[in-house]
Amino acid sequence: MVSAGNTAGTSANSAPPVSATPQQGTPGNLALQYRAADTNASDNQMKPFFIIKNNGTAAVPASSLKIRYWFTIDGDTPLTFHSDYAALGNTNVLGSFVKLNTPKTGADYYMEVSFSAAAGSIPAGGTSGDIQTRINKNDWSSFNEANDYSFDPAKTSYANWSRVTLYQNGQLVWGTEP
Numbered sequence: 001m002v003s004a005g006n007t008a009g010t011s012a013n014s015a016p017p018v019s020a021t022p023q024q025g026t027p028g029n030l031a032l033q034y035r036a037a038d039t040n041a042s043d044n045q046m047k048p049f050f051i052i053k054n055n056g057t058a059a060v061p062a063s064s065l066k067i068r069y070w071f072t073i074d075g076d077t078p079l080t081f082h083s084d085y086a087a088l089g090n091t092n093v094l095g096s097f098v099k100l101n102t103p104k105t106g107a108d109y110y111m112e113v114s115f116s117a118a119a120g121s122i123p124a125g126g127t128s129g130d131i132q133t134r135i136n137k138n139d140w141s142s143f144n145e146a147n148d149y150s151f152d153p154a155k156t157s158y159a160n161w162s163r164v165t166l167y168q169n170g171q172l173v174w175g176t177e178p
Contacts, residue, residue, distance in 0.1 A: 028173045029056030034161035039153035041145040045136040051158050052128040062088055062119035068165045070107035070149040070178050077137040087129025092119035095133060104178040106149030111135055149178040
C-alpha cells in the first residue's frame with residue numbers, strides 16, 4: 001500500500017494495493033576494460049592494466065572514479081603501488097590497498113586506483129587511455145594469483161571484465177564485487 005505525506009497532512013492508503021515488478025536497470029555509460037600484463041600467476045608482482053570507456057554523451061571527471069582490483073595477499077606483507085604509465089599522467093594516478101574485514105572467495109584485499117583532479121576528464125565517447133599499474137610486496141616475495149578474483153591470465157588484450165569494479169562518486173557503476 002502507498003500513502004503520501006507532507007506539511008498539509010497524510011493521504012489515505014492506496015486501494016487496491018499497489019504492486020511492482022523489478023526491472024533490470026539500463027547499462028551505465030562507463031565500462032572498465034582489463035588486461036593482464038603479467039600472466040605469470042606465481043611471481044613477485046602483479047600488473048593489472050586498465051582502460052575506462054565513457055560511452056556517454058558528457059565528459060566524466062576522472063577524479064570522480066575509482067577502480068578496484070580484488071586479490072589475495074598470500075601472506076600479510078606491506079604492499080607498494082606503482083603507476084608505470086598512464087595517459088592521464090602517472091602522477092595523477094593514486095593507489096591504495098584495503099584489507100577486507102571479511103575475506104571473500106578470491107579476495108582478502110583490493111587495490112583501489114583513484115585519480116587526482118589534474119587527471120582531467122574522460123571525454124564523451126572516449127577513453128582514459130592506458131592505466132598501467134603494478135603491485136609488489138615490500139619484501140619482494142611471490143604472490144599466488146591463480147586464485148585471485150580479478151586475475152585472468154587469458155586477458156592479454158584489453159577486454160570488458162566484470163571482475164574488476166568501477167565506482168563513480170562512491171557508487172558501483174561497473175562490474176561485480178566478489
